[in-house]
Amino acid sequence: MTDRLLILGIETSCDETAAAVVSRRESGEGKILSNVVLSQLDEHVPYGGVVPEIAARAHVAALDGLIAEAMRQADATFDDLDAIAATTGPGLIGGLIVGLMTGKAIASAAGKPLFAINHLEGHALTARLTDGLDFPYLLLLVSGGHTQLILVRGVTAYERWGTTIDDALGEAFDKTAKLLSLPYPGGPAVEAAARAGDQARFKLPRPMRGDARLDFSFSGLKTAVRQQASALAPLSEKDVADVCAAFQHAVTETLAERIAPALTRFRDLFGDQPHPALVVAGGVAANAAIRETLTRLCGTHRFQFVAPPHALCTDNAAMIAWAAAERLAAGFDPQSMDVAPRSRWPLDSNAEPALGSGKRGTKA
Ligand code: KG4
Numbered sequence: 001m002t003d004r005l006l007i008l009g010i011e012t013s014c015d016e017t018a019a020a021v022v023s024r025r026e027s028g029e030g031k032i033l034s035n036v037v038l039s040q041l042d043e044h045v046p047y048g049g050v051v052p053e054i055a056a057r058a059h060v061a062a063l064d065g066l067i068a069e070a071m072r073q074a075d076a077t078f079d080d081l082d083a084i085a086a087t088t089g090p091g092l093i094g095g096l097i098v099g100l101m102t103g104k105a106i107a108s109a110a111g112k113p114l115f116a117i118n119h120l121e122g123h124a125l126t127a128r129l130t131d132g133l134d135f136p137y138l139l140l141l142v143s144g145g146h147t148q149l150i151l152v153r154g155v156t157a158y159e160r161w162g163t164t165i166d167d168a169l170g171e172a173f174d175k176t177a178k179l180l181s182l183p184y185p186g187g188p189a190v191e192a193a194a195r196a197g198d199q200a201r202f203k204l205p206r207p208m209r210g211d212a213r214l215d216f217s218f219s220g221l222k223t224a225v226r227q228q229a230s231a232l233a234p235l236s237e238k239d240v241a242d243v244c245a246a247f248q249h250a251v252t253e254t255l256a257e258r259i260a261p262a263l264t265r266f267r268d269l270f271g272d273q274p275h276p277a278l279v280v281a282g283g284v285a286a287n288a289a290i291r292e293t294l295t296r297l298c299g300t301h302r303f304q305f306v307a308p309p310h311a312l313c314t315d316n317a318a319m320i321a322w323a324a325a326e327r328l329a330a331g332f333d334p335q336s337m338d339v340a341p342r343s344r345w346p347l348d349s350n351a352e353p354a355l356g357s358g359k360r361g362t363k364a
């Protein structure tokens with residue numbers, strides 16, 4: 001018996017096939033022994049978005065090899081593991097079936113427990129793996145499928161404070177890019193174009209300004225971009241850069257406005273917490289302008305700003321293995337073998353579905 005839990009994680013909920021081996025010491029210290037991710041991006045680019053059928057087939061083709069590679073890099077055998085963890089939702093159902101069935105097969109062949117992990121829980125707990133953060137903290141999850149503010153109170157104790165009532169932020173970047181004929185995925189393309197742009201040339205709206213809820217809305221911004229683009233057509237390179245800069249400026253200002261009251265609310269609730277923290281996760285967290293804005297906002301509110309390394313902000317299996325390690329260490333039971341994948345699976349089961357949200361709802 002060592003004082004260390006060893007977990008194999010499997011992630012197949014969207015367009016990344018991933019496997020990882022992670023350890024957790026009794027002290028709570030986590031270590032990533034391997035973290036293998038195969039992005040399917042090239043296969044989806046010709047279609048301008050993720051095609052579920054292609055994604056599921058690509059997971060089938062790649063997953064076994066990736067798991068073998070993750071185990072090899074970690075220098076571990078299935079026998080050494082304390083548990084297998086597989087993303088069980090939310091996400092594209094075809095991919096979830098592939099990952100969960102593989103996890104069940106390994107668990108039953110090796111006689112190990114299986115943890116069915118909510119992908120969002122993986123994102124929510126990553127900062128404890130990377131930064132050893134104590135509970136509670138606030139999480140801003142900004143990806144292609146989600147824009148959520150979550151209070152992370154403890155393992156399995158998540159409160160959704162806010163969510164998008166229409167488009168996810170990554171989706172807004174992707175749609176803006178499409179409207180401006182920039183390549184998919186749109187986030188990096190819009191950010192790059194914005195660098196050369198004049199953010200003051202166009203005035204775009206600040207959605208939900210003055211609204212007391214902690215929710216987000218981005219579809220109005222996208223509509224404003226569409227109107228601006230058609231008014232300008234045909235767009236010069238300078239026009240595209242200026243619209244991107246105005247869009248990104250509107251996004252950063254909106255994020256700061258929407259998140260500030262959440263920081264105040266956190267402080268009101270947990271005044272005795274010596275180091276309150278805001279953690280960011282999801283693909284949009286790669287955006288430098290957004291990171292700068294959040295850093296500034298946290299500075300003003302005397303919050304610590306925690307941004308895990310990019311590879312652990314986007315989809316990966318280390319976060320899935322880690323979530324299972326946290327569950328195991330906290331005394332939660334593993335799942336039975338008949339657990340089923342769930343394309344929709346809110347992290348906070350008490351949170352009402354937000355009006356108009358989840359139109360896409362497949363990516364996390
Ligand atoms: O978390 P992620 O890799 O995948 C899921 O959605 O699960 O996030 C992808 C999203 C895409 O919408 C992409 O356009 C956006 O993150 N993104 C960015 C940037 N890099 C990726 N958005 C803004 N700025 C970026 N630099």
Ligand code: ZN
Pocket residue numbers: 119123143282314315363364
């Ligand atoms: Zn995700």
